[in-house]
Amino acid sequence: MSNRFSFSTADEVITLLVSANEHLREQNQQLSFLSCQMAGAFRDSGYEPLGTSMASALLNCEEISKQIGLITAALGRYREELYRLYTDGLIQKAGLPEPTYDNSPRFGQNGEALEQQNRQLAFLSEVKHRLREKDIPTTAREVYASLGSKCTVASNAYTGTAHYHPKKQYIKFHLESDLQHPCGPLSSYFHEVGHMIDFQARDGGRLSSDASFGEALRADCRNYIASVQKRYACSEDGACFHIRQEMMRCVNLYADASDIMGALTGGACQGIWGHSQEYWQKDPDRFRREAFACFFSAVMGIQGRAEAVQHFFPTAYRRFLELLKEAL
Amino acid sequence: MIQIDEQLLASAEDYFQAFGHMLPLRMLPLHLSNETLCAQIADCIARGKDDLTEQYCGGDDEDILY
Known part of the structure; x- marks a missing residue:
């Protein structure tokens, strides 16, 4: 039995128990009310033993309800423990070392080494946090643990634009800046790792080359613009204006959508974030590669980013998760 | 060419300032691809x-993905 099956089974049982207990309490309250109403009648008619039995049954019901509550709580703790073991397994699979705090004088005397060590600890801490985050799809975390975490980092102090080099199969980024990325910690790192997964998960081809993924991206973009046109009863240009304004309200959460909407509309529906139009023009297929990396960074990112991607690209997002499963 | 909204531009410049001499990692703000960007690059x-x-021109390797 897999962990995932156990989680869902435990969740279902907990939900059933909570529901059953609520129902039992409601019934008990009604019975208790009835018992109070009939107390006088029982006494006057000489049926006091019936009233006593009823009171006893009510107490038993309360006791059963308490027991169900205890079982539910125990099952909840079991589920949490199971989840902890599962995420520990993910971290182990990802090969992330345990943080070690070296307070020896050589670090104390060398500020640079200490800073570097702290950055590395912050990186490990953030990645582990992501692997334990319940809101992140399990598939994404498992793909990162099995493949993404093995990505070669040629430089984590690169001051140019972070990138993935498909021929040399490495990424370069700036860890210190990325830990404070406006779109959430390690946004660039997970974006570049997304490129790496796209390139290396499937033998002889890229996951993002999937025809239906590209079609879904285009269709979702068209549909979104059409829906805004309908909502505001405006032209396509007017819809693009409204979309730009919408993106400006949540600049960083919409960064990934801004990038891909910008690619598909020649920049007409783009917020602040995005690759340059020159970049898109060099290769018409780049929007798929970047969409895959953006989606991966979004699902591994802070709460709200994946939801933003789903908001603009619902079909493509579903297809992305299906493609991600192929990487397992 | 997109009409540049002053408010958008101001926000983009804020980002630029926050990153000091660097452009925002990975992504480049489209709205800086005009005189402001040129001025910033000249400054850098x-x-x-x-x-x-x-870096902004994409380097000399066409395969690199940002």
């Missing part, structure tokens, strides 16, 4: 960061 070059121009 003046500060000895002339590799930035190459």
